[in-house]
Amino acid sequence: MDFDPKWTLEEALAAQEEAEANGLEWGDPTGPLGKWDGTRVLKELQGSYEAGDTLALLAAIRRCFQHELPVPEWVSSEFIRRYDQVLNGRAKTWDDAFGAFFSKQKRFVGYRQRRELSVVVPLRIRRILDTEPNTPIGKELFARVAEMSDIPIGGDAIEKLWRESPFGRLFNPNFKKSKPKKIS
Template identity: 35%
Template sequence: MADVPSGEDIQELLQAQLRWVEEGGHPAEGPLMQFVAMRDNERREERYNDGDDFALMEAIYSCSCHGLKMPDWVAAGFRHGYQQILACNAKSLDDVFGRPFPKGKHLNALRKRRNIRFAIWNKVVEILRAEPGTPVNRALFKRVGREVSPPVGGSEAEEIYYEAKKMMPFSHSEVGE
């Protein structure tokens, strides 16, 4: 897995990202976003190796969004799956590339959760920066849950916050004020 950059390295990535955008580069293809995508693709490779076929589709999408060359495991996995389709050994794309959503999941609930994930993360960051010393505890998540739209309970806000935290390349304290 890619090393988690130090605070100094994160600042360098942020500065490089800003220069990239100022020079007309697409934000998604900038150095910071490419670093995050490569790190996330390493996690996807682990999931893929553990049997989560849809992680391959996520990696293909990530590479296309961030201007990255496909890692060997992605190219090989796609070729293998596509060959299964061409050889008529699969009834559907889901058979070779996995289901996009687990059976029984409701799309509206998944969409709501996805849409508020970073609103919750950002609200926590905003509060911690505005009120240093605020403990990250149940009371904070209750407050955040009331302040996001649509509102959620404290337990749900906490659960979603930690989902978002896993997706972040660094903690909110490392990016500076």
């Protein structure tokens, strides 16, 4: 089934349910819901890129591949421009052209832990919501997940990870991520 980027969340969910009833595997990022959300994220990434976050360009490329979306013109033209900077000797390194992912301020170990938790936490919450569908999404749920022995963060951090996850964005489409920071 195709998707329409102008769908509401409800329309995207209905199309996803229909696709799953016809054999699409749950969680497939190329399904209607994945493509719909991927298109929304591409718009966010364009805003981040325009605000100076050069790594948003690479994230946009990944998003296109992940959801099998057409590459937007801004992504293709900016990728070619930056690639050509290295190819033509105007940038010494790929980091010079695309931006360094880890700056002196960004600690690798802390980043890796947050990245792992950004996957684990939403999946734990989804599992609870799937088995207990009447559970409200709120402070009590986040505190419950925080009490799990292998998650070393509190309820507020759990809530932030949920709200910034694809699941959290889908369940709360009005949620705004924090403003992008320029990566130096």
